[in-house]
Amino acid sequence: MIEDIVETVAATASEVREGLPGRRVYDDAENPSGEKQLAADCYADELYEQRLLALPDVKSYASEEREEIVEADAGHLHVACDPLDGSSNLKSNNAMGTILGVYEEPLPASGNALVASAYVLFGPITTMVVAHEGTVTEYVVEDGELRVVTEELTLPDDPVVYGFGGRVPDWPADFIDYANVVEQELKLRYGGAMIADVNQVLTYGGVFAYPALQSRPQGKLRLQFEGNPIAHIVETAGGASSDGNQSLLDVDPTELHQRVPVHVGNESLIERLELALD
Numbered sequence: 001m002i003e004d005i006v007e008t009v010a011a012t013a014s015e016v017r018e019g020l021p022g023r024r025v026y027d028d029a030e031n032p033s034g035e036k037q038l039a040a041d042c043y044a045d046e047l048y049e050q051r052l053l054a055l056p057d058v059k060s061y062a063s064e065e066r067e068e069i070v071e072a073d074a075g076h077l078h079v080a081c082d083p084l085d086g087s088s089n090l091k092s093n094n095a096m097g098t099i100l101g102v103y104e105e106p107l108p109a110s111g112n113a114l115v116a117s118a119y120v121l122f123g124p125i126t127t128m129v130v131a132h133e134g135t136v137t138e139y140v141v142e143d144g145e146l147r148v149v150t151e152e153l154t155l156p157d158d159p160v161v162y163g164f165g166g167r168v169p170d171w172p173a174d175f176i177d178y179a180n181v182v183e184q185e186l187k188l189r190y191g192g193a194m195i196a197d198v199n200q201v202l203t204y205g206g207v208f209a210y211p212a213l214q215s216r217p218q219g220k221l222r223l224q225f226e227g228n229p230i231a232h233i234v235e236t237a238g239g240a241s242s243d244g245n246q247s248l249l250d251v252d253p254t255e256l257h258q259r260v261p262v263h264v265g266n267e268s269l270i271e272r273l274e275l276a277l278d
């Protein structure tokens with residue numbers, strides 16, 4: 001049941017959060033995307049693997065921090081986890097957290113195969129946002145337990161904030177043109193952890209992007225672990241997502257660790273983005 005998965009992630013996230021202070025150092029390893037791993041990344045990954053694969057419905061566990069998918073003997077759901085999204089914020093003690101996508105097909109899968117998606121945000125308090133069965137719910141997590149704070153969360157109609165990742169000189173010219181217009185209309189809010197920046201968009205309305213870069217045409221974020229779950233949450237909350245041409249949920253999955261340009265937010269801002277990138 002999805003409820004079991006959500007409760008397990010909330011309980012595990014609380015444990016992960018408590019274990020962070022002593023794990024702010026880099027291990028000697030790199031993740032499959034070539035990024036340095038913190039002790040905290042590996043610790044969180046192992047905890048989520050153990051806890052989620054122990055659930056009867058979970059057939060497989062894939063993570064941004066490991067090359068291969070780990071399988072259980074039974075189950076029918078396939079979990080993609082970014083155990084610590086924004087973990088470079090651990091050094092500067094800024095927001096970060098966990099992202100989860102629950103797919104009904106083996107990975108790599110289309111975002112349309114998501115049955116639920118969620119993130120746990122480690123801010124001044126711990127919150128969890130879950131998209132499931134057409135609605136988004138926001139919870140506060142206290143002592144590993146969930147308490148609903150907002151049912152049927154939707155994006156505010158009037159957008160207020162924007163946050164764009166990547167270095168400006170590395171942005172393609174058409175994205176720069178779009179950004180120049182958006183910055184005349186909205187307030188900049190960029191903290192360097194996708195879920196924290198998207199949480200600002202869900203709270204105040206606006207747009208988050210980690211666009212295609214000149215040096216990296218597929219951008220930085222990963223489709224299975226970041227792009228799809230966050231698009232599922234934002235679209236379920238009444239917003240839109242795009243890889244520049246189409247909804248992220250319609251992007252063809254080719255490999256487990258594939259990257260994708262990510263743009264999510266109020267529909268009108270995503271429509272204008274797609275026109276600008278045409």
Ligand code: FDP
Nearest residue numbers: 085086087088089165166192193194
């Ligand atoms: P991090 O590397 O710290 O885990 O894909 C991960 C991510 O953070 C996102 O959470 C964040 O939006 C992005 O990378 C930040 O990248 P920049 O440092 O290039 O801004």
